[in-house]
Amino acid sequence: MxxxxxxxxxxxxxxxxVKKVFGDSSMMIISGKPKDFTDSYKILESWDNCLRICRNDSNCVMIYKISDTLCEVFQFGEITSVDRSSLASDGVIAFKVKSSFDQCPSDNPFYSSKSISYLNLNETENELYNTTYTYSNGSLDIQYSITKCPNDTQIFIRExxxxxxxxxxxxxxxxxxxxxxxxxxxxxxxxxxxxxxxxxxxxxxxxxxxxxxxxxxxxxxxxxxxxxxxxxxxxxxxxxxxxxxxxxxxxxxxxxxxxxxxxxxxxxxxxxxxxxxxxxxx
Structure with a gap:
């Protein structure tokens, strides 16, 4: 006593x-074109540089290849749907995922799961940002959520x-x-x-x-x-x-x-x- x-x-x-957070950020490239979105901005860079910029920007969730030297950037909450029908098969998009591997996976992750989530820790705001991509019927739908720690607590990452x-x-x-x-x-x-x-x-x-x-x-x-x-x-x-x-x-x-x-x-x-x-x- x-x-x-x-x-x-x-x-x-x-x-x-508690949320699971897997590995580092990677960019997954698939065919498609932006469908439903509220905002975006364009950058004059090569496609490879666009991929690097989005990967290193904590607010970026997706980019669209307009040309070899121009891409469109979508930040958290801005885009909710991507057209993946045959009409959009000539388009190219890339979205951010967490990866625990050094090389590209041998199979498309959507083959084993209809949804893929990307989680990003915002230490300044004490929040965890969750972006979920769901593929169905020729469309890639994107949903967003924010998990905030209760008052008088602080968020930390443990592996x-x-x-x-x-x-x-x-x-x-x-x-x-x-x-x-x-x-x-x-x-x-x-x-x-x-x-x-x-x-x-x-x-x-x-x-x-x-x-x-x-x-x-x-x-x-x-x-x-x-x-x-x-x-x-x-x-x-x-x-x-x-x-x-x-x-x-x-x-x-x-x-x-x-x-x-x-x-x-x-x-x-x-x-x-x-x-x-x-x-x-x-």
Whole structure:
């Protein structure tokens, strides 16, 4: 149990907002002509340069080849349909997809699935942009959606996942509580207790903890700590985790001489909002 002068906050990752993100951006080239769109702009470049420009522009979703030296660019939300009928077979378009391969696939991805999605993280707006291409009846239809993390959370990419991370207080009057209570509270909010999966997440978690100490410290407690994912098993650095996506303790920064215990049943936490280190406690 913690001393009553401590206030604990817990780390919450909302799995409701998890999306799969695959590989790097590639351009898929198919026949067709723009059909339904609200806006676009043209650039005077070779087709190869047009492909590179769209691939490197986070807002670009599709380009249309007007000539060998001119292309039309469509950004997120601007085009909703491409004509792929025989009347448009002489046209060429290219749209952005996520690829986990270094070479072009041997089969058209639309052979195995009627829809292909492209997801793009907008860190500035804390949003995930989703563009879905669906092929049917001689038409390529494009739909758009935006996933935004809840207030007081931040979006991060974990290999093939986009996740929302935030730190929250236990509700009054029980501001001081144990790790099982933190885990239960996370699950009540469609999330799970987690830990830092990389240095960017760790820096964000620490910054939020320190900011909360200065601006949101209820009752001006002497210590403001937070629980993270990890309950010890037998042996040093041997832990059970409820979140499998943060690579265990690989990105945990330990306090001096920690972990303190090598037997089962000890939980991980940060004992000082102004410090950068992790420790364990029963």
């Amino acid at each position: 913690f001393h009553s002068s401590m206030s604990l906050v817990f780390l919450l990752i909302l799995l409701l907002f 093939q996942l986009a996740v929302c991370i935030g730190l929250f207080y236990f509700p009054s009057p029980n501001l001081c509580n144990n790790q099982p209570k933190a885990s239960a509270l996370c699950k009540e909010n469609n999330g799970t207790l987690t830990g830092p999966a990389n240095s960017n997440e760790y820096a964000y978690i620490q910054a939020q903890s320190q900011a909360s100490y200065n601006t949101s410290n209820p009752g001006k407690y002497s210590y403001l700590t937070y629980w993270i994912d990890g309950v010890s098993l037998s042996g040093k650095y041997n832990y059970a985790f409820e979140d499998p996506t943060h690579n265990g303790i690989a990105n945990y920064v330990w306090a001096e001489n920690c972990p303190l215990y090598q037997s089962a049943g000890y939980c991980l936490y940060n004992p000082n909002a102004k410090g950068y280190y992790i420790s364990d406690i029963e």
